[in-house]
Amino acid sequence: MSDWLFDLGNSRFKFAPLQGVRAGDVQAWPHGAETMPAEQLQALPSGDVAYVASVAAPTLTRSMLAILQGRFREVRVARTQARCAGVQVAYADPDKFGVDRFLALLAAAERGEAVVVAGVGTALTIDLLDADGLHHGGRIAASPTTMREALHARAVQLPPTGGDYSEFANDTADALASGCDGAAVALIERSRAQAARLLGHLPALLVHGGGAPALMPLLEDAHYQPALVLDGLARWAVHQPAGTR
Structure with a gap:
């Protein structure tokens, strides 16, 4: 079994x-x-x-x-816990902290260093974890995919997919890809810069989620970890009290 x-x-x-x-x-x-x-x-x-x-x-x-x-x-x-596997969640009510974000932090904590964790799925989530396992909070925004879909829903002439990233695009599809991907990258980079000011050094950047590959070429020295939530779920499983595992 x-x-x-x-x-x-x-x-x-x-x-x-x-x-x-x-x-x-x-x-x-x-x-x-x-x-x-x-x-x-x-x-x-x-x-x-x-x-x-x-x-x-x-x-x-x-x-x-x-x-x-x-x-x-x-x-x-799995449920979010205030403390687990050396991680302390910043939310006063841990039930309001998404379990996917919680598990990603458990996996990231195994590195033993400060990290910004960015999840790129339906939402874009960004969280800061220091080297001692203390979660400093984070952000939630629309992911590039969700931005594109929302724009298309309000203006059907704007395509929901397609286009290539360019710093200054010269057609609509490329401009949409550049704007939505660029917005996500800018938020991640700002979060990392603010984390560096808070901690006194630049934290590592871990990126996961189905939309992550499109952003990786735009994020300097980021680490792509597609199984981060599942790795965190594995850590959660082995850190449960013996009587509940």
């Missing part, structure tokens, strides 16, 4: 075997707002314990938990 990690996000579903304190090979599927294809669901693994993190809609979360409960002996859902 084996233990598996499941990350149900707003637009993607990822899973991987639990290997020690990290995620193994990751599989990622896109999913719709409410359902996932039946043939893919039949291909899900089964085993002993399923560790689950979800920020998806409640209906989709309940549906996925029901499926996993039929394939695993036990299903354990």
